Amino acid sequence: MPVGIDTNAYRRRLPHLSKVGRTFYVTFCTQDRKTLVPLARDIVLRSCIYDHEKMCWLDCVVVMPDHVHLIVTPYDDVPLWELLDRIKGASVHQINRKLRRSGQLWQRDSFDRMLRSDENLNAKREYIFNNPVRAGLVARWEDYPWLWSPELVERRPLRAPGSRDKSAAEAAAAPQDDELP
Numbered sequence: 001m002p003v004g005i006d007t008n009a010y011r012r013r014l015p016h017l018s019k020v021g022r023t024f025y026v027t028f029c030t031q032d033r034k035t036l037v038p039l040a041r042d043i044v045l046r047s048c049i050y051d052h053e054k055m056c057w058l059d060c061v062v063v064m065p066d067h068v069h070l071i072v073t074p075y076d077d078v079p080l081w082e083l084l085d086r087i088k089g090a091s092v093h094q095i096n097r098k099l100r101r102s103g104q105l106w107q108r109d110s111f112d113r114m115l116r117s118d119e120n121l122n123a124k125r126e127y128i129f130n131n132p133v134r135a136g137l138v139a140r141w142e143d144y145p146w147l148w149s150p151e152l153v154e155r156r157p158l159r160a161p162g163s164r165d166k167s168a169a170e171a172a173a174a175p176q177d178d179e180l181p
Contacts, residue, residue, distance in 0.1 A: 022073065023059065024080055025124045028088065028110035029067040036065055040095045041146045044068060047091035049148055056083055059121070060149035062128050064135065069128045071121065084110055125149075 030036060036044065041063045048070055052058040055078045059071035074083050092105040115121050132144035141147060 023115045023121060024072055024074075024112045025115055026070050026072060026080075026084065026110055026112045027067060028084065029107045031104045031107055033066045036063070036095075037099070039098060040091075041065070043094045043098065044087075044091045045146050045148060047087050047094070050090065051083065051086060052150070055086075058148075058150070060125055060128050061147070062131050062144070063146035064131060065137075069131060071115070071124055071128065080112060084112075 044063045045061065048061045048063070048068065049058060055075055057073040057075075059073070061068065061070040072080075072083065074080050088106045095105060096102055115124065129141045129147065132138050132147065133141055138144045
């Protein structure tokens with residue numbers, strides 16, 4: 001439904017605004033806030049990155065134990081909801097296959113906010129980068145393996161899914177009773 005010359009609104013469970021060329025801060029959570037095992041976090045991170053420079057510009061993403069934050073600018077012909085459906089669909093399919101499980105992984109809806117200024121963008125970037133530190137998973141954001149931005153690629157290559165190079169984050173990601181599978 002149009003709410004301006006170039007802005008549309010739509011609703012699932014939460015209200016959403018969509019505008020071509022805008023950057024969005026997005027959060028989506030696991031069903032019942034179940035914890036993702038490290039292998040699942042690897043898959044989710046790769047699913048988030050997959051369409052970078054194909055369907056969107058991905059500014060940064062962090063995969064936390066039970067939710068994901070990302071800053072993304074979909075390309076002109078790509079609606080945000082379609083991009084998020086691709087990320088969620090690809091990740092749940094691969095996780096279910098790898099972990100020999102079935103069923104839902106993600107909550108149906110996500111929270112998204114259209115960013116309106118560079119100041120807002122920088123504040124959201126800082127929030128994303130420091131989320132693992134605030135959660136007590138690592139002492140420094142640089143040590144968290146499920147954090148990605150284009151600027152980090154040369155400094156820190158992406159791990160292979162399921163690789164067992166014990167990082168500080170994996171040590172902090174010990175299995176819990178509410179963990180998936």
